[in-house]
Amino acid sequence: MSTKEWPLWEVFIRSKQGLSHKHVGSLRAADSEMAIENARDVYTRRLEGVSIWVVESKLIAASDPKDSDAFFEPAEDKIYRHPTFYDVPDGISHM
Amino acid sequence: MEKLSIDELEKRFQAKIDADIKIEPNDWMPEAYRKTLIRQISQHAHSEIVGMLPEGNWITRAPSLKRKAVLLAKVQDEAGHGLYLYSAAETLGMDREQSIDDLHSGKAKYSSIFNYPTLTWADMGSIGWLVDGAAIMNQVPLCRCSYGPYARAMVRVCKEESFHQRQGFEIISTLANGTPEQKAMAQESLNRWWWPALMMFGPSDKDSTHSEQSMKWKIKRVSNDDLRQQFVDVTVPQAEMIGLTVPDKDLKWNEERGHYDFGVINWDEFNQVVQGNGPCNFERIEARKKAKENGMWVREAALAFAEKRKNKIDIKIKEI
Numbered sequence: 001m002s003t004k005e006w007p008l009w010e011v012f013i014r015s016k017q018g019l020s021h022k023h024v025g026s027l028r029a030a031d032s033e034m035a036i037e038n039a040r041d042v043y044t045r046r047l048e049g050v051s052i053w054v055v056e057s058k059l060i061a062a063s064d065p066k067d068s069d070a071f072f073e074p075a076e077d078k079i080y081r082h083p084t085f086y087d088v089p090d091g092i093s094h095m
Numbered sequence: 096m097e098k099l100s101i102d103e104l105e106k107r108f109q110a111k112i113d114a115d116i117k118i119e120p121n122d123w124m125p126e127a128y129r130k131t132l133i134r135q136i137s138q139h140a141h142s143e144i145v146g147m148l149p150e151g152n153w154i155t156r157a158p159s160l161k162r163k164a165v166l167l168a169k170v171q172d173e174a175g176h177g178l179y180l181y182s183a184a185e186t187l188g189m190d191r192e193q194s195i196d197d198l199h200s201g202k203a204k205y206s207s208i209f210n211y212p213t214l215t216w217a218d219m220g221s222i223g224w225l226v227d228g229a230a231i232m233n234q235v236p237l238c239r240c241s242y243g244p245y246a247r248a249m250v251r252v253c254k255e256e257s258f259h260q261r262q263g264f265e266i267i268s269t270l271a272n273g274t275p276e277q278k279a280m281a282q283e284s285l286n287r288w289w290w291p292a293l294m295m296f297g298p299s300d301k302d303s304t305h306s307e308q309s310m311k312w313k314i315k316r317v318s319n320d321d322l323r324q325q326f327v328d329v330t331v332p333q334a335e336m337i338g339l340t341v342p343d344k345d346l347k348w349n350e351e352r353g354h355y356d357f358g359v360i361n362w363d364e365f366n367q368v369v370q371g372n373g374p375c376n377f378e379r380i381e382a383r384k385k386a387k388e389n390g391m392w393v394r395e396a397a398l399a400f401a402e403k404r405k406n407k408i409d410i411k412i413k414e415i
Contacts, residue, residue: 005192006398008185025248026182028191030394031401042178045171046255065122 008057009035011042013049021053029054112313117243120186128312131305132242133187135314137194140180142206145198145379147173149213150222158216165262166219172255179248186244199384201371208291210373217270217284223263225285225292225330231256232326233296241313264333271337278338285334286342293357294365296323302362327355 006028012021024043029035035054043049063071079085088095099107104123111118118124147170154170157163181191197203208226213219234256237249270281297303297319309315317325327346334341345358367373 004395004398006394008182025179025244026185027178030397031404034397034401041171042175045168045175062121065119 006030009039009054010057010060011035011039012053012055013039013043014051015049017050021051024048026057109311112241112311115313117246118241119243127308128314129187131309131312132245132314133184133189135309136180136184136187136245137189137197138204138206140177140184140194141198141203142209143173143177143180145205145209145383146226147177148379148382149209149211149375150219152213153216153219156216157219162219162266169223169259169262172259176248176252176255179251180245183242183244183248187242195383195387199380199387201380204369206295207365207368207373208295209379210368210375211287211291212375214287215280215284217267217280218288220263220265220267220270220281221284221288223259223261224267224333225263225288226295227256227259227263228330229292229295229326231260232322236316236322239313239316245314267339268337271339281337282339285339289342290360290364291368293323293326293360296320296326298362298365299360324354327357331355 007030008026008028009032010026011024013024014021027035027038027042029038032054036052039052039054040049044052075081105125108118108124108128118128150166150170150173154163154166157166181194184194185191194203198205213222231253234249234253238246238253240246240249267281267284270277272278273281300306300318300320303319306315306318310318331341331346343358345356347356349356368376371377
């Protein structure tokens with residue numbers, strides 16, 4: 001049996017206006033138009049979305065999980081970036 | 096980056112699993128974990144796809160337009176479930192077409208329940224009520240599976256299965272409350288599907304080959320026998336409520352255990368069906384093969400069309 005496959009696409013869906021698109025899964029399709037139509041049928045059969053993005057999986061660049069400790073480490077010791085780092089004296093409000 | 100030994104990597108991997116941290120596609124994982132998951136997820140995907148056939152059999156003969164629309168929607172969901180699962184398995188490096196060819200050659204398995212025929216309309220009720228009911232029991236714990244893409248696919252699947260089970264129960268209870276002939280049809284269908292539904296949970300724990308390691312890896316979260324007991328406990332009262340009799344003379348509430356005791360499953364039958372000797376094994380696989388072979392020209396044409404269009408766009412870009 002011939003096994004010439006359609007490319008793999010990653011699917012992102014905006015569930016409602018005001019929210020960002022979120023990754024929901026992937027599918028195979030011959031081109032972007034078919035990927036969007038298939039994504040509608042596979043991922044939004046129950047009104048889960050108002051907008052769909054598809055992107056060919058091979059075009060996505062990703063950080064390497066092997067290096068993720070070192071990669072994200074710089075933010076680890078900078079707790080002063082969070083408001084909870086600071087003491088607010090009693091009696092101060094609206095802050 | 097320091098180079099870690101396999102032992103150390105495996106230790107860290109198990110520590111993550113023990114801490115309920117999900118494993119994602121590009122994370123390091125033991126080869127056996129990857130293989131087990133590919134086997135389990137692709138089997139699951141094949142089951143969804145083959146599972147469309149017994150119900151597809153009744154779409155054109157549904158008793159009303161409403162029932163037909165509902166059944167179509169349900170079968171379409173099963174196709175969707177198969178696709179979520181194939182793409183989850185692809186994140187582990189599984190080759191989708193190879194996996195489908197393995198199904199067709201008999202190398203890959205699918206749930207044995209779909210090798211039973213759907214002889215009456217009541218079977219649409221029994222499948223939704225019992226088969227999807229059993230599938231939900233199996234799948235709800237999988238929403239907490241250690242592999243992220245599989246767990247996420249299961250969340251979607253479980254939401255949709257709940258519609259399947261209710262529509263099936265509605266069909267069977269409508270028949271059970273209908274004319275004597277309709278009620279007899281419902282009972283006859285329950286008689287045929289009850290035991291195969293119990294077999295869906297797989298071999299008894301003491302005979303299950305993959306269970307122990309899968310539990311440790313949190314690919315499997317509840318044992319076969321526990322799930323089966325849970326299924327019997329919730330389903331028996333439902334049958335009683337609609338006036339149907341579960342075909343098991345040994346079925347009895349056990350006050351002490353707080354569970355139903357039930358009869359011995361015919362594992363010979365189960366093994367026969369798994370090995371390919373069920374009533375519809377041949378027919379199911381033939382239908383899948385035919386679908387792939389007869390649909391291949393459409394797939395090739397779509398690809399050729401996409402290529403052609405892309406070339407046209409490339410030429411236009413060059414002209415600019």
